[in-house]
Amino acid sequence: MIAGLLGLAVAGYAVAWLLQLQSFSRAEDAVSTASARVTAGAALAHLAALVAFGVAHRTMPLAGFGPTAATLSLVTVMALLVLTRRAEGALAGLFALPPIIALAGAAIVAGLEPPQSVSGLRGALFIFHVATVLLGYAILLVGSVAAAMYLLQFRALKQKEFGNVFRSFPSLETLDRTSAIALAVGLSVLTVGLVAGWSFTISAGRSLVLTDADVAFGLLTWAVYGAAIAVRYTPGGRGERAAGMTVFAFVASATAFALLRAISTTPELFL
Secondary structure: HHHHHHHHHHHHHHHHHHHHHHHHHHOOOOHHHHHHHHHHHHHHHHHHHHHHHHHHOOOOOOOOOOHHHHHHHHHHHHHHHHOOOHHHOOOHHHHHHHHHHHHHHHHHHOOOOOOOOOOOOOOHHHHHHHHHHHHHHHHHHHHHHHHHHHHHHHHHHHHHHHOOOHOOOHHHHHHHHHHHHHHHHHHHOOOOOHHHHHHHHHHHHOOOOOOHHHHHHHHHHHHHHHHHHHHOOOOOOOOOOHHHHHHHHHHHHHHHHHHHHHHHOOOOOOO
């Protein structure tokens, strides 16, 4: 039942993405609105899957790759829906939905079961740590989407290509502002989550191991997005340069995720 509900959500996200693609190719606002509604419907099925997980296993889906990936994908969908309520975010799903589909699909393939040992992975501080880290990742992804749209819009204007990108995407100023706000908020939330994780580790009587896959991924993500924000405050760092660095931060973070998943000795636990 859990996998079936999540599979239904993935199918809904795929339909929503196709509608986004149609909206972009035809520059039709009505299609974009339909995509947002389909995404919202799929998100309800996604939420039902996580609720069913909690009822079946009597634990929140915050430990183990499958459950955590399913939770992260839902949090990202919620961030996307908040963005798409504004006109400038109408086509954000064109870029955000593929990683959401990939994460939710990977959760189904990996299995929606809690890890064999969840001792110590409980308590308010642990829940707060995981929730803030996942929210931080989701908001940073939204900022990366806005940056990617900025680069495409900048290229279209620079080459005087007044086609679908020019007609459908928001202005450069709006995209730059959206990316800047998302990165600042996302990195702040991620910082709080990482500090909470450090506090949880210490309170549990364990030492912080920087080579641990989860720790390494969190710190690397914080570092590359921190660098993306820092670029904005260097001479000539705004605009195209800032957007390019933000997209690079996403690529670096996603690549690190894939590599750490591949080499992790406990891939069932690593997000």
